[in-house]
Amino acid sequence: MDERLRRATADDRDAIVEVFLACWRESYASFLPPSAREAMTDERAAQLWQRALDAGTTVVAEVAGRVEGLVKYELVEPGVGAVHSLYVHPRAQGQGLGRVLLEHAQQQLAEAGADRLWLWVLQGNASSITFYARNGWAPTGVERQGDFDHAEVQLGRAVEREGSSPVLRIDDLSVTFRGRRGEVAAVRNVSFEVHSGETVAVVGESGSGKSTTAAAINRLLPASATITSGSILFEGREMTTLPERQLVRLRGAGIGLVPQDPMSNLNPMMRVGAQIAEALEVHHLARGEAAWRRAVELLTMVGIPEAERRARQYPHEFSGGMRQRVLIAMGLACRPRLLIADEPTSALDVTVQRRVLDELAELAADLGAAVCLITHDLGLAAERADRVLVMHRGQVVESGPSAQVLRDPQHEYTKRLIAAAPSLNAQRPRELADRTTDAGAALVHVQGLTKEFALRAPKKGEPGMFRAVDDVSFTIGRGQTVSIVGESGSGKSTTANLVLGLEPITAGSIMFDGQDVARLRGREAMAFRRRVQPVFQNPFASLDPRYTVERSVAEPLVVHRIGDARSRRDRVVELLEQVALPADYVTRMPHELSGGQCQRVAIARALALEPELVVLDEAVSALDVLVQAQVLDLLDELQQRLGLSYLFISHDLAVVRMISDQVHVMQRGRIIESGTPEQIFDDPQQDYTKELLAAIPGVGLAS
Structure with missing residues (x-):
């Protein structure tokens, strides 16, 4: 790239623009937030540079010696001076120039034992300052120094902010x-x-x-x-x-707030779009149609598909993850x-x-x-x-x-x-990786499962039904953990509800231990409920706010007439200890517990009957890592001791890798890829699976 730019002359404008665009893509994109990257298209950037060249601008290259290998290129207009600058570094390609300069700064700090230093920062523009602030640095002043007469920004550690309130x-x-x-x-x-x-x-x-x-x-x-x-x-x-x-x-x-529990923080009687628009109207930021348009924009921004249609729906028509996105949109609405x-x-x-x-x-x-x-x-x-x-x-x-x-x-x-x-680099325990099950001993066999929901007041020409689950098939063996992963709204939780018999199926079949779940009635249905227990995604909604912890955990024992009052109390204390809650929590109410503690209570209740199949719908996503590790160890111990089977619904791919025998990836209601954890995580075949893996934050934390 350097050679091409050096060979380019003021008369070879196309070559200059081409090289500057390449510099932009390789060195500058890492500085900008997504919206700015989208706004600065190649076409727009090329127009800006062509306009500068039309004014008689030439290219000047100078070595910025403070960082070895760093070269500064400027478009210089006669009588005006530099109108645009680019810095190029051999190691900047593919990782962004900002990373190179940041590494240089950290090295200088380590060698000097200092807390701050001066560093070239692309003329101190807002995008570069933002980049450094996100990486633990803070701009503390701008001066004009150096042979090239351009601004530098003094960078100090983020914890040193003496001059600001x-x-x-x-x-x-x-x-x-x-x-x-x-x-x-x-x-x-x-x-x-x-x-x-x-x-x-x-x-x-x-x-x-x-x-x-x-x-x-x-x-x-x-x-x-x-x-x-x-x-x-x-x-x-x-x-x-x-x-x-x-x-x-x-x-x-x-002060914006994104609370933890979406169900208790969204009005079930108001349409989702109206709730976001209400926040704008209360603070006099927008009214009427303008507020509604902004609400739709916010829903689009947080990844709600078909935002215009979804804005007219109610919270119960959204998945748990999509409800959380609505809360985030509301928190950001007033900036x-x-x-x-x-x-x-x-x-x-x-x-x-x-x-x-x-x-x-x-x-x-x-x-x-x-x-x-x-x-x-x-x-x-x-x-x-x-x-x-x-x-x-x-x-x-x-x-x-x-x-x-x-x-x-x-x-x-x-x-x-x-x-x-948990880490994506962690491998399954050897005994889990080597575990096999008899193909003929399948506990659950799902074949061609399809579920459609009627849409509320569809517009003319729009389909009247929404297919949430589309021709899904999988098997859960005895003693196996089968996981389903995918984005919010992909059909994971709907599939779990169908396996639990909580929703009627549109097509296909679910066989549990040879019985068709859709045909179970009366005593057979009651026996099925005892053998299959759920742990739902939202602990606040799954616990009765009027019940103490003891009553909530003991409820399955009471319904199925197991034990007397004393034995049930002893069993409740035992279950609480298994999920790392002290015995004196038996008298507490749900509102006196944190979200993670409520989820532990829900897990204890699901285990009370020692079922054969436990359907865990994001059951550990609300738990801190210490309790999560304890609960996962407990689930593994129960599986080995009792031969339990798990259907594990999760977006936490590191946990899925650690505990699963089989993994299915869902997108838009369909299973698009299946295999062992090693196959899915080490050699993914579908672009969507690769995208999921690439988006995980802090992959190397526990490696």
Whole structure:
């Protein structure tokens, strides 16, 4: 490329434009958010450079000696000076120039033992600054220096922001819950800051105080919770004493929220589009048709297919992952200055997760918004956050730049979290990989399964039916784990509901131990329910809010008339211990539990009857890595001891690889690829499968 550009002259305009376009694709694309990359098309870039050449511009090449091998090319217009610059480096091709300069800066820091240095940054433009900010750096000033008389940007570590006021500052925050047995300290002396354009991830196991801390920021704590001490400053305003009227104006417009539970945060009586438009209208950002158009745009942005039609539907017509996307669209609708995202992508497949997180990063870059990300996904925190805070039992036990904390943890609890994180590089245990089942001992045989749903008020000329599952066939052997993966809305959960007998099938058959599930009635259906148990995706919706934990877990035993009151209580305590919940949780209500704790209760209830088949629909996606590892070990132990079979529905491909005997990849209602984990993950055949694998955040975290 360098030689071609050196040979190009002002008279050879096509050659100059061609080389500049190549430079743009190879070196500059990594700096820009998706929308900017789409806007700067080759045609538009070529027009800009042709216009400069028409004005008599020439090409000047100079060596930027501070980074070995870096060459600067400029289009220089007589009497005006440089109108466009490109930097080229031999190692920039394929990884982006920004990565090369970042590596150079980190090397210089390591050698000098310094905290900051001066570095060439493409004339200090906004895109390059954004790139560096996302990688743990922050611009702290611009000067004109050097032989070439162009701007440089001083870069310092993201934790060093002496000159700027944080968007959010929390000092010594403590939150206490009142319960039947007195007060419980959920958050203790938590302090941290989030600056403009920065993403701070708060990680830790369920019940560690992450979500409580997030809820305290905009005072959305439950009635039983009290902020007992500390300060919360948002843009200099004290949130702990702010009047409710001012809080209402801030929520949504100033402080956006993406909550954890989509079902309890969406109005079941309102169409999805109307709920997003309502947020815009309340804050006077748009009205009527304009608000509706913006709602459709937001649904498209978060990956909802056929957004115009889907906007007219109700929440119950969406899958769990699609409902989560609606909440994300609502959180981004008013383009807030602080976005609190509480497990925003735990229900999303990796491709949509990447798209949504790109939008969050673009919001932070374009508006200087601060992002407080609550997550148990360490890979996501490593890839997307500038800094990480690790919480344990209500306290911050470790904090620092994300790469530093997750690759060189200091606290023992952080080390445990990272050791428990599943990795795509992890292999199945030998005993699992070598396990075989008798082909004639299939417990479940699904053949040609099809499910269609009637569409609500289709437009003229549109089909009246939607095919959610299309000619699906697979087998689950006794003692086997069969996993179905795919994006939200691909038909995974609908397939699970059909296997459970919760939905009538349109065509095909489901045979369970030789019996046709569609024909089961009365006692046979009751016996089938005992042998097949579900763990659903949304723990808040699957637990009765009026029942204690003990009553919820014991309910299957009561329905099937197993044991007496004392034996049932003993069984409940045993099951809670198996899913890492203390025995004194038996008296708690669902609203007193975190999302991860609710999911553990749901798993305990499903295991109460020791069924033959357990259908787990995203059953561990809401769990932190420590509890997830415990639950997966428990499921494996039960499978080996009792010969259980599992139908595992998940978007977490690392977990799927670790536990599965067979994996099926679904897209748009059809199985497009099947095989062993080794076949699917090491040698995928379909482009869609390759895309799923490529989109996984933090692949190398636990390698």
